[in-house]
Amino acid sequence: MLKMTHLSKVYRTEVVETYALRDFNIDVKEGEFVAVTGPSGSGKTTFLTIAGLLETFTGGEYHLDGVEVSHLDDNARSKIRNEKIGFIFQAFNLIPDLNVFDNVEVPLRYRGMKAPERKERIMGALERVGLASRAKHYPAELSGGQQQRVAIARALAGSPRLLLADEPTGNLDTQMARGVLELLEEIHREGATIVMVTHDPELAARAQRNVHIIDGQVVDLAEDPRFHTAYVAAAGQVRG
């Protein structure tokens, strides 16, 4: 579903080159639920924005659903984002002056979908996240957990093949976070591919597979001697 090979992302200024990703390799199969972890500044979010075609990369290859995306123009990238990818952000990123219904409608509008089909999909997505009764509410009238559910409904409404979640529970309390996570697990069980960036080891442990990024590269914690001790400690904490 998502395969990056020797991918690099370099931010250049007049005096310095900064590698956000370097020789980055990852292969996420269709239907997988992968958690991407790593310390702050390790390149997790850069990976996610490149994966979501929100940003270009400097070198290497990226195949998304079998298509090499490096040469696609803005229109083609936008179309893929719209049709194949759903985004869930830590800050929810709902549009404040659109109500819940209109927020969920945004990606469907850009798909050129007819009004009756849009309505059916929006209400279906809102029912799924338990917020159909709040369709006319504005984001400011909802709790954080409800806002994140709306964001998930917006991501689901377009039936994407790939869900990219950036710290989806980062702004939520424990109870709300648990609800959102259960929702993601349910979506995954129904066949969606999910790639979730998180700091939270507990959250990461709920995924099928963990990918750890350090200094812009994917590392195997269990095998790499530099991180072995830390890995064992972290694994013990999660089990405990």
Place this chain on the structure above:
Amino acid sequence: MFGYYIQLGLRSLRRNPMLTALMVMAIGFGVAASMITYSVFRAVSGNPIPEKSSQLFVPQIDSWGPGQNEKGEPPGAFNYVDAMALMRAHQASRMALIYKVMLSTVPHDANSVPVSAQGFAVTSDFFPMFDVPFLYGNGWNAAEDNNRAADIVLTAEFNQRVFGGANSVGKNITLSGHDYRVVGVARHWDPSPRFYDVWAEDGFDNQPDFYLLLNRALDLHTDNAGRNSCRGTISYNGWDEYLQSNCVWLMPWVELDTASDAARYLRFLESYSVEQQRAGRYGWKPNVRLRDVTDWLEYREVVPPESRISLVVAVCFFFICLVNTVGLLLAKFMRRAGEIGVRRALGATRHEIYAQYLVEAAAIGLAGGALGLLLTVVGMSGVGLLFAPEIARLAHVDLSLVGLTLVAAIVATVAAAFYPAWRAAQVQPAWQLKSN
């Protein structure tokens, strides 16, 4: 998507109401200033008879000679001798002679006092040449010109004053002691500028009350109330000598259907001048002109300079308002960089973002146009402060000005939004979403 963009644009008007109000006011004041001055400029510079302006010509013959003509240009009217000679020559499809007269009359109701009335003494072709519309009756024909009939055509406004608006055809009217028979009542017809009279007047003074038969006016020695221009020692004594003098006062117009007809008529004017030279009337080489309506108005510099200057100043003011609007739009759009990032992430292309913000600018332009329209209507009452009364009265709001105000406001605002919308479309979604 257009409907969606309109919906978003209208919703956005309510967001940042202060910023929106500032932009709407800037556009409203700018467009209103432009439209008020444009309405004056339009009235004084428009083509007064577009359907025939290229077929109607003013012939000019230099009857004064190089020492006394108008800086090389022949005089703008004819003396009596030349005017009558050209009328007799019948070299144009139609030809009209015109001069201004001022008379007085007593309205038909019992208690009225005499009122002065101004009009033109004209030949019969005046009416068909200039497509004068009639409410009742018609003009007169060439035979009646020759018979020197006491015919008169009233304007609808004068007919209202004198006959209460009734069909007065066949009735008599006494003007300055002489009786005239009403043969027609013209519908409201007041071309602006009054192109057929811009040699004698500025073309914007009060509209005439009547048109009477020129030969009859000449027979009655009806004085010319318009411009009279003579050269050398003025030695004529009495009406007949005045007619033989070098004074120019009869305004000639000819109708020529094609360019070749016009070229042929110009040659005729030259040969007429040569003839006059041979006859000893002119001591100089032919110097003739043939100008159509547009050229004639330009030559006569009919458009008052203050109308042009005020329009330029107003357009500059509008431009400054738009420059301010660019800044305000930029601020308004870039405050929503986060939303733009979200829309891009959800599948909006750069073109779609660009289109959305241009439509939003159009919505602001429409609101600015509506305010501008209101200010234009209010501002029309102040036109008299800038222009002479006869010019100021021409400024008015009609459907075309309403449309132009709205279109100008929308187009200008959309143009002002090109750069802010482009900047909005360039927002990098990744940066916005990371920074959130």
